[in-house]
Amino acid sequence: MNELIGRVFSFGKDVFHHQSELYAKLSEGQSPKALIISCADSRVVPEHIVQAAPGDLFVCRNAGNIVPPYGNQNGGVTSTVEYAVMVLGVTDIVVCGHSDCGAMKAFLHPEALEKMPNVAAWLRHSHAAHSVVCNAYPDLAPDAYVRAMALENVVVQINHLRTHPCVASAIAEGKLTLHGWLFDIETTSILALDGATGRFAKPKGPVLPVAVAAGRRVASEQAAE
Ligand SMILES: [Zn+2]
Numbered sequence: 001m002n003e004l005i006g007r008v009f010s011f012g013k014d015v016f017h018h019q020s021e022l023y024a025k026l027s028e029g030q031s032p033k034a035l036i037i038s039c040a041d042s043r044v045v046p047e048h049i050v051q052a053a054p055g056d057l058f059v060c061r062n063a064g065n066i067v068p069p070y071g072n073q074n075g076g077v078t079s080t081v082e083y084a085v086m087v088l089g090v091t092d093i094v095v096c097g098h099s100d101c102g103a104m105k106a107f108l109h110p111e112a113l114e115k116m117p118n119v120a121a122w123l124r125h126s127h128a129a130h131s132v133v134c135n136a137y138p139d140l141a142p143d144a145y146v147r148a149m150a151l152e153n154v155v156v157q158i159n160h161l162r163t164h165p166c167v168a169s170a171i172a173e174g175k176l177t178l179h180g181w182l183f184d185i186e187t188t189s190i191l192a193l194d195g196a197t198g199r200f201a202k203p204k205g206p207v208l209p210v211a212v213a214a215g216r217r218v219a220s221e222q223a224a225e
Contacts (some may be wrong), residue, residue, distance in 0.1 A: 022054060032058040035084040037077065037157070038096040039065045039103065043185050046096060058084045064103030064153065065095055066125045070163040078164065082211035085166040085176065091214075093161060094179040097154040099186060104129075104149035108142055125160065129153040148219060151200055155178040159210045179208070 016023060035058040035105035036046040043103035046059050047053070060080040067077055084090045097104075106113055106123060107130045113120040129152035133140070136150050158180045161167050180193030182200060191200040200208060 011151055019054070026055045029053055029116065030058075030088070032056060032084075032088055032090060034058070034092040034094060035060065035080075035081065035088075035090045036068060036094040036096055037061075037065055038094075039063065039101055041098060041101065044096065044098045044183055046094075049096070049190070058088060058090060062122075063119065064101065064123060064126055065097050065157060066103075066122065066153075067157045067160045067164075068125050069160040070165065081161065081164055082166050085170050087163075089109060089175070091175065092179060093167070094178050094181055095154050095157045095161065095211075096181045096183055097150040097157075098183040099147060099150065101146065101150050101153075104146050104153060107149060110144065126153050126156060128156045128159075132156075148215075151182055151191075152221075154182060154200075155198075155211075158193070162212065171212060171214055177210050177214045178212035180211040 015099060033056055034050075036050075037060045038046050040061045040063055044177075046061075047057055050057065058080070061078055062077060067081065068075055070078070081093070084093070101158050103123060103126070106119070107126070110120075113123070126149075129149055132152045132155075133145060133148045137145075140148060158178055161178060162171070167176065171178070178195075180200075182191040183189075184191065192203050192209045193200050193211040195211045195213065196209075203209060
């Protein structure tokens with residue numbers, strides 16, 4: 001048996017035993033503090049990054065930390081977002097990209113996707129990032145291209161999130177804040193998107209820059225008064 005899979009037999013004794021009180025409480029229901037949408041990459045573990053305990057985080061992982069824009073097609077990410085916002089009432093959603101992302105590298109080698117039609121179709125949701133990087137930052141070396149793609153992809157997926165009615169209204173009601181992060185595997189540091197400047201920066205001090213602040217309204221004359 002795969003040694004990793006076999007560890008399930010010792011979960012009860014080695015892990016659950018020490019957290020039985022917590023699990024007893026969680027058996028009555030969940031009230032996670034945030035939804036995090038990250039890449040499925042094995043090196044990016046959201047619970048580790050924010051030192052979360054069971055019950056703290058609602059997590060959605062997929063290749064490329066993608067959020068399809070709102071539309072007629074049902075999907076796992078869309079359903080997860082809707083449930084997190086409307087039922088669990090999370091106050092924060094984090095889109096977390098990362099360095100050295102295989103999904104972003106795929107744009108350098110599109111021929112490799114010919115035998116993976118589902119991956120190719122999924123990555124269409126990142127084409128806007130590809131277009132931005134190719135036209136706004138031309139002539140990047142491959143490593144710099146992949147990093148720029150990861151950053152711009154977070155921006156694109158934050159914009160997609162805002163097309164979901166439940167997200168748009170929760171922001172406007174002042175109940176929901178969006179965050180865009182890049183996890184750097186080599187330095188284990190986080191860059192956070194500052195929506196006010198449009199730039200990613202290393203957070204300094206206790207205040208974390210946010211991508212979209214709760215309650216930010218730009219269209220309503222009434223709200224601006
Ligand atoms: Zn990735």
